[in-house]
Amino acid sequence: MLRRTRPGWLLLLAVLSAGLAGPTHAVQPVSFELDVQPLLTSTGCNAGACHGKQRGQNGFQLSLLGFDPEYDYHAVAVEARGRRLSHGAPGQSLLLQKATAEVPHGGGRRFTVGSAEYETLYRWIEQGALRRLPGEPTLQQVELVESQFSLLPGQQQSLKVMATYSDHTQRDVTAQTTYLSNDATVVSAAADGTMTAGKLPGETAVMARYMNRICVAEVVIPQDEMVPAEFYADLPRNNFIDDLVYAKLQKLGIRPSEPIDDATFLRRVSTDLIGRVPTAEEVADFVQSSDPNKREACVDRLLQHPAYVDHWSNMWADLLRPNPYRVGIKAVFNYDHWIRQQFRDDVPYDEFVRKLVTAKGSTWHNGAVTLYRDRRSPDEMATLISQLFLGVRLECAKCHHHVFEKWSQQDFYQFAAFFAKVKHKGTGLSPPISGSEELVYVGTSGTVKHPVSGEVMTPRPLFGELPESVEANADPREALAAWMTTKDNDYFAGVQVNRLWAALMGRGLVDPVDDLRSTNPPSNPALLDALVQHFQDINFDNKQLLKTIALSNVYSLSSLPNESNVGDRLNYSRHYRHRLRAEVLMDSIAQITETPHSLSGMPAGSRANQVWTHRVDSFFLDTFGRPNENQDPPCERLADSTVTQALHLMNSSDIDARIRSDSGRAARLAASDLSSAEVAQQLYLTIYSRMPTDAERQYVVEALDAAQDKRRAVIEDLMWAMLNTPEFSIQN
Structure with missing residues (x-):
């Protein structure tokens, strides 16, 4: 302990004396923070699998990746009466003997005797294990x-x-x-x-x-092939998205895929914007139209379609909807209704977020309050709000300095302090029922303390400053919402832009979509910046941003790769195929078979996209990736196809009953006066949203003509086979 309290001149004397001991060790003074702690980090001593884990290893604990130098110095040089260091015989120090495996060490040999690492630690111990040097820089x-x-x-x-x-x-x-x-x-x-x-x-x-x-x-x-600049200059461009994607492709020497036809565009944009496949009549009308602006008119029509509200509300419910067993059925119902109402009213994204973050009142009258009924402590709110609305995953910084980012514990708890005054009034939670009403309000007191220092945290944003217009004594959440939604905060616009881009393009510019950090850079930084600026310029209008993306030429590229872009997974040289969402598939099957859903707890004829809680039973939705009702938001759905999904499409008694229903499409087509060729056309327009090829038409016609009085059975078999193909279930 005396070594830590030596005056600066004694420390300097110790350094000079150690340097006079002999030529083996240079007089270069060694500092713990400048020299030793970086060495402990680079050799993995303070990694999460070793002494940096929560309880350390074999009684020796260091801060994870060296985020707390004071703690680490005490652990190495002072703790256990300094037994890890031997100043009189540095080579006999346990710190060196363990690291060189001269004595048994669970972490194995980290470096050898005589290595640069060994010499640095040897000199440090020999010089008196100094905490800092006089006038040491930072x-x-x-x-x-x-x-x-x-x-x-x-x-x-x-x-x-x-x-x-x-x-x-x-x-x-x-x-x-x-x-x-x-x-x-x-x-x-x-x-x-x-x-x-x-x-x-x-x-x-x-x-x-x-x-x-x-x-x-x-x-x-880059690609080995050099593509002429003229090739990219001649590519069709509809807006700035095309310019920036093509610029990246030119840099990499990648040729984009061919554009898609009108039928494929209509199916793609319909499933993306309103969550269902187009009808046969919609496909026929769109393909036959000679209007040069029909794609823009189509996008405008879809964005005003009632199904837009249900589709995008359902997607946001994955991010916000809590466990009904935890917060109560009525609270979840009100929350779902509130989310859908925001989309019905075309509420701008920044206003939507402000309403959520500053919500207060009764869970039975203001659905947004359910956010605070579910996340009841400041630290829980900090992790949810930062991830959802800033794309910053702060969870790591709750316990230690973020491993892959700049965020510290100080940053985390200052951010959490914005929620310190949130109070709850009522009987609280009583899972699995939690049926009571609860009031959420802002009290006059409430603090968040740093878990290590005990310091009371002042609310501060993660970066920048709070707007001056916010009153000092107002609800701290008002200040947070004002800071988050300002047009100077690119994180706020960036995570929503990335989320919408991923929904339409199959992959985010940053992946995962809500993990914006320097160590996870966007695949096209210039494009992300331009989209953020555009979103801010249009005042956070979700529909306008969706329209901009959907009308870009890049959105209309084929999913079929060429030799140049077959390995491209990041640069949108082709459309990235992905399985349709569970609700989109389920609603599309109901539409194709002309058999409405019968869902418990829902009005007759409700669509899957209108389901307000995951407690509504549906084996189909569960099989195709609907989040478990016990899973905490935000929920990330896996888009991978599975064997279970394929088996379900082939063997589901419900799908079979829909196809063979006496009031379904197959029965209606079989009883109609349509010719075999017309039936073939109806099937392909309805299920695949395109006309059949000559070979496909001929096959169906021959099968129907040979069936004679068993025409309905052939139509049913054809529908079953087509619903089991990737062309139906995969977004091309």
């Missing part, structure tokens, strides 16, 4: 000397990382930096910062982390 910035790379397949390139300190000095910290590639199959990153390009064209980001500072290298492996 770390200010870490950056890559070069951050943009274009590599050939198999090529290697070394990263170089420089740290800048408060005294304007710089250090090469490449050897003490940790590296992680976002996609090691594209580019791998070795422990020494050497990147190795894979065999195939692609792109990814490589994170370089030195202490709690992070920088990112963007690496591209």
